[in-house]
Amino acid sequence: MIPLLKRLARVQGIQTITPAVIRRVRGRCQTLQLRVSTPIRGGFKMMARKGSMAQEVFVVTELELEQLRSVVEQHQS
Numbered sequence: 055m056i057p058l059l060k061r062l063a064r065v066q067g068i069q070t071i072t073p074a075v076i077r078r079v080r081g082r083c084q085t086l087q088l089r090v091s092t093p094i095r096g097g098f099k100m101m102a103r104k105g106s107m108a109q110e111v112f113v114v115t116e117l118e119l120e121q122l123r124s125v126v127e128q129h130q131s
Contacts, residue, residue: 067116074110
C-alpha cells in the first residue's frame with residue numbers, strides 16, 4: 055500500500071496523505087482497493103482495503119471529488 059500512497063502524494067494538487075486507523079473487517083479483498091469515502095475539511099477521507107483489513111486514509115487536496123477518483127483509478131492499475 056505504501057508505494058501507492060507515495061505515488062498519490064506526488065500528484066499535483068495533493069498536499070498531504072495521512073494513514074490512520076487500521077481495522078479488521080468481515081469481507082475479503084484479494085487486491086488493494088482504495089476508494090474515496092467522505093469529504094472532510096480541506097480534502098477527503100478514503101478507505102484502503104486488502105484481505106480482511108481496512109485502513110482510513112486522510113487526503114488534504116485541492117482536487118474535486120471526481121478528479122481525485124480518477125487519479126486514484128489511474129494509480130491503482
